[in-house]
Amino acid sequence: MGPLTPDASGVLGRAPPGEAHRMKRPEVPAPVLVLLAIVSVQFGSAVARTLFEDLGAAGVTLLRLALAAVILGLVTRPALRGWSGAAWRAAALLGVVMAGMNLIFYLALRTVPLGIAVTVEFLGPLLLALVQTRRLLDLLWAALAGGGVILLGAAGGGSAPLGGLLLAFLAGLFWAGYIVFSAKLGGIVPGTGGLTVSLAVAALLVLPFGAGGASAVLDDPRLLIGAAAVALLSSVLSYGLEINALRRIPTRVFGILMSLEPAGAAIAGLLVLHQRLGAVEIIALVLVTAASAGVTLTGAEPAEMAEAR
Numbered sequence: 001m002g003p004l005t006p007d008a009s010g011v012l013g014r015a016p017p018g019e020a021h022r023m024k025r026p027e028v029p030a031p032v033l034v035l036l037a038i039v040s041v042q043f044g045s046a047v048a049r050t051l052f053e054d055l056g057a058a059g060v061t062l063l064r065l066a067l068a069a070v071i072l073g074l075v076t077r078p079a080l081r082g083w084s085g086a087a088w089r090a091a092a093l094l095g096v097v098m099a100g101m102n103l104i105f106y107l108a109l110r111t112v113p114l115g116i117a118v119t120v121e122f123l124g125p126l127l128l129a130l131v132q133t134r135r136l137l138d139l140l141w142a143a144l145a146g147g148g149v150i151l152l153g154a155a156g157g158g159s160a161p162l163g164g165l166l167l168a169f170l171a172g173l174f175w176a177g178y179i180v181f182s183a184k185l186g187g188i189v190p191g192t193g194g195l196t197v198s199l200a201v202a203a204l205l206v207l208p209f210g211a212g213g214a215s216a217v218l219d220d221p222r223l224l225i226g227a228a229a230v231a232l233l234s235s236v237l238s239y240g241l242e243i244n245a246l247r248r249i250p251t252r253v254f255g256i257l258m259s260l261e262p263a264g265a266a267i268a269g270l271l272v273l274h275q276r277l278g279a280v281e282i283i284a285l286v287l288v289t290a291a292s293a294g295v296t297l298t299g300a301e302p303a304e305m306a307e308a309r
Contacts, residue, residue: 044234046272059213069233078193095201108167118265124172149285
């Protein structure tokens, strides 16, 4: 039966089946999708770190991307025959940046604690937000988030090797590219089917680096359970949530919202990897959280939202 709707006299009654079918379900707010993606990807990263000794960083990356491509392909079953050349190019470009972002970040994670690595990596989206900003208020929120990032990095950066920090920053530049190309793909290909192709491209690019490590699953198939969890948390769920959020908010707002990533990484590191926070880290996380809340409350105007599409 259809939901209750007022009739001509204002009395509630059952809506005709056709009318009920046309009624739209309320959409989950885009900022909520981003927050869910952050939780998913950071706990996935923490689980991935526990697999490095058995599979290697590149091996975990390969299994994550390949399994995610298979899972998402089975779920979405994208109709590839109807794709335009622009859709294929967008999916391929997104696959390239996803391969670089994931592989380089996992290589950094071998020597840099999760919270610090994500903090340094966040400089990429933050730079993107600063480049794209059009309002002074957005610039101020980005500056506040940047202050938190610098503070958090200074608190723990002394214990992290410079090479690992540089890798994390390079991964952040790929992350900025992911934001741009994910938004472009989401505007061309409806749903999340395009991610299947992008993940497959990324897996093929990582294959030469991760095949040796990933082969350890042949000796211990139980490792596939952890790899599948990483694929679901860090790729299938997080990317699906993000690409849908990017259809409804400008990439610069998305970039500033991602300032919550260090907080999510710190919490995941505490719960999964037993990495504790100090007072300075907590202050830094408060700063970046305040910046994210601020940009959400003072989000883009409807006209700007239309431009993002």
